[in-house]
Amino acid sequence: MTNGTIVGLAICLKMLVEEDDEVILNLPPWFGYRKMIQSVGANPIGIPVKPQTFDLDLEKIADSITEKTRAILINSPHNPTGKIFSASTFEKLANILTEASKRYGKPIYLISDETFSRIIFDNQECLSPTQFYPYSFLVYGYSKTWMAPGQRIGYIALPETMPNRPEIRSLIGQLQGLYFGWCFPSALMQYALEDLEKLDLNLDKLQAKRDRMVTELQNMGYEVNIPQGTFFLLVKSPWEDDGAFAELLATNYQVFVFPGTPQEIPGYFRLSLTANDEMITQALPKFKAAREEALKIESKTGS
Numbered sequence: 001m002t003n004g005t006i007v008g009l010a011i012c013l014k015m016l017v018e019e020d021d022e023v024i025l026n027l028p029p030w031f032g033y034r035k036m037i038q039s040v041g042a043n044p045i046g047i048p049v050k051p052q053t054f055d056l057d058l059e060k061i062a063d064s065i066t067e068k069t070r071a072i073l074i075n076s077p078h079n080p081t082g083k084i085f086s087a088s089t090f091e092k093l094a095n096i097l098t099e100a101s102k103r104y105g106k107p108i109y110l111i112s113d114e115t116f117s118r119i120i121f122d123n124q125e126c127l128s129p130t131q132f133y134p135y136s137f138l139v140y141g142y143s144k145t146w147m148a149p150g151q152r153i154g155y156i157a158l159p160e161t162m163p164n165r166p167e168i169r170s171l172i173g174q175l176q177g178l179y180f181g182w183c184f185p186s187a188l189m190q191y192a193l194e195d196l197e198k199l200d201l202n203l204d205k206l207q208a209k210r211d212r213m214v215t216e217l218q219n220m221g222y223e224v225n226i227p228q229g230t231f232f233l234l235v236k237s238p239w240e241d242d243g244a245f246a247e248l249l250a251t252n253y254q255v256f257v258f259p260g261t262p263q264e265i266p267g268y269f270r271l272s273l274t275a276n277d278e279m280i281t282q283a284l285p286k287f288k289a290a291r292e293e294a295l296k297i298e299s300k301t302g303s
């Protein structure tokens with residue numbers, strides 16, 4: 001057990017990675033991944049997902065593996081695109097990692113950030129890559145699932161196929177109390193865990209918000225990616241400068257979105273589906289007005 005996903009990821013990286021190693025991550029990433037990898041002395045190697053489907057670019061991942069590659073960090077459902085990677089994709093990725101591990105004479109580990117694995121839409125199946133590859137770490141946290149970011153509890157899980165599981169488990173325990181302070185969840189949260197597992201997330205309501213927002217924004221003329229999971233919506237900015245459009249929304253319309261550039265997907269902005277219905281009702285006309293204003297400004301300036 002850990003006090004959240006971030007700590008779980010940090011422990012895995014500290015355990016696996018040495019100075020000047022390489023860790024592959026998929027772009028766009030959660031904006032904290034690069035700094036976490038750099039904090040343990042490793043080099044993040046970013047591989048963009050495919051632009052049309054947002055699927056993993058397995059060919060580029062395979063080409064990017066070198067003798068310095070120590071791990072690959074996967075996030076499914078993917079933040080910020082909401083993409084759920086398929087069993088076929090994970091099987092092919094496992095074959096790539098297995099062959100590369102044999103080629104370089106050492107295992108290349110897979111770290112699976114499954115923060116949003118219970119927030120999925122349309123009754124889809126969300127598989128874990130740890131089902132397909134033995135040298136894997138599954139990292140999970142409850143705060144996103146129950147939308148209570150201040151309550152930190154999660155875990156690192158190892159597949160039964162992982163070699164040397166007892167030794168690795170022991171090492172994780174040592175790291176939890178040695179390098180990062182006290183990285184165990186509070187006793188209160190541990191006692192609450194049984195009740196947390198019994199809670200039902202109202203996915204129907206969350207999906208209804210997704211469908212409403214997608215339909216309304218598309219009718220306004222926005223390009224909207226329909227997420228398969230997570231509680232985020234990725235929207236194409238009317239301006240190439242997504243930060244400028246986010247500022248326009250905030251300053252003129254009091255609507256706050258997260259621009260795509262900090263998350264390495266320029267030209268987009270991300271909004272959250274966790275807003276209540278009243279907030280969404282208030283915000284939608286403002287999105288329309290902001291887009292219309294942005295297009296007027298663009299036509300006047302020609303940029």
